[in-house]
Amino acid sequence: MSNSAEADKLRDHVILITGAARGIGASVARACAAKGATVVLLDKQIAGLESVYDEIIASGAPIPAIYPLDLKGASVPDYQQLANTIETQFGRLDGLIHCAATLGQLAPVEHQDSKTWLETLHINLTGAYLLTRSCLALLKKQAGSSLIFTTDAHKHNAYWGAYGISKAAIEALASQLAEESEAQGNLKVHCIDPGTVQTELFARAFPATDPAELPKPEQVAPRYMDLICEADH
Numbered sequence: 001m002s003n004s005a006e007a008d009k010l011r012d013h014v015i016l017i018t019g020a021a022r023g024i025g026a027s028v029a030r031a032c033a034a035k036g037a038t039v040v041l042l043d044k045q046i047a048g049l050e051s052v053y054d055e056i057i058a059s060g061a062p063i064p065a066i067y068p069l070d071l072k073g074a075s076v077p078d079y080q081q082l083a084n085t086i087e088t089q090f091g092r093l094d095g096l097i098h099c100a101a102t103l104g105q106l107a108p109v110e111h112q113d114s115k116t117w118l119e120t121l122h123i124n125l126t127g128a129y130l131l132t133r134s135c136l137a138l139l140k141k142q143a144g145s146s147l148i149f150t151t152d153a154h155k156h157n158a159y160w161g162a163y164g165i166s167k168a169a170i171e172a173l174a175s176q177l178a179e180e181s182e183a184q185g186n187l188k189v190h191c192i193d194p195g196t197v198q199t200e201l202f203a204r205a206f207p208a209t210d211p212a213e214l215p216k217p218e219q220v221a222p223r224y225m226d227l228i229c230e231a232d233h
Helices: 003-007 023-034 046-059 076-090 114-140 161-182 200-205 217-229
Strands: 014-018 038-043 065-068 095-098 145-150 187-192
Touching: 014 023, 014 076, 014 114, 023 038, 023 046, 023 095, 023 217, 038 046, 038 076, 046 065, 065 076, 076 114, 095 114, 095 217, 114 145, 114 161, 114 187, 145 161, 145 217, 161 187, 187 217
Parallel strands: 014 038, 014 095, 038 065, 095 145, 145 187
Antiparallel strands: none
């Protein structure tokens, strides 16, 4: 395949990416844009979104869109408004990639702070569900559309609290959605465990680890691209 064809592989595709202000989400957004996609950048950190937006514009890729949203405080109407805005502005949605996450509290179950537990589950699980539910109708309209969740191998480990529980539940949600979408065939559902990566979340979980020894977010972005670019997945 020529470089031009590869760069245009996602031309005319619209892809929504959560956690797009930094880390893996930002790297995946830049990678999608580099292949011609119009990316919708979702995060609560406006300054980070603007920085990624500027980088994509400077690269000559299609003009992205910024959609500031705090998953912790968002409700059902907020997610439906987002889906309605995407349909009105772009008329389609070809991919939804969930990269947003919060670590919460690393502690034994008996010492977990209840408020932090509920917030962590809401951001990592309930928010992802509500956003996905609002976007399903749009995704299913496009042949070969993709829904990608980010998971984590630490979900079964001691002390990982609501973060671990939320990642186990995300995998269950993805499995349900994949089976429900199998008959129609348009929507492909995947989970990716990016492993140890230089991110703020990993630094909080493992403060003694030298980040220089870890792969950077842009090094794991191709794994997401392999899934979203494959015509038959």
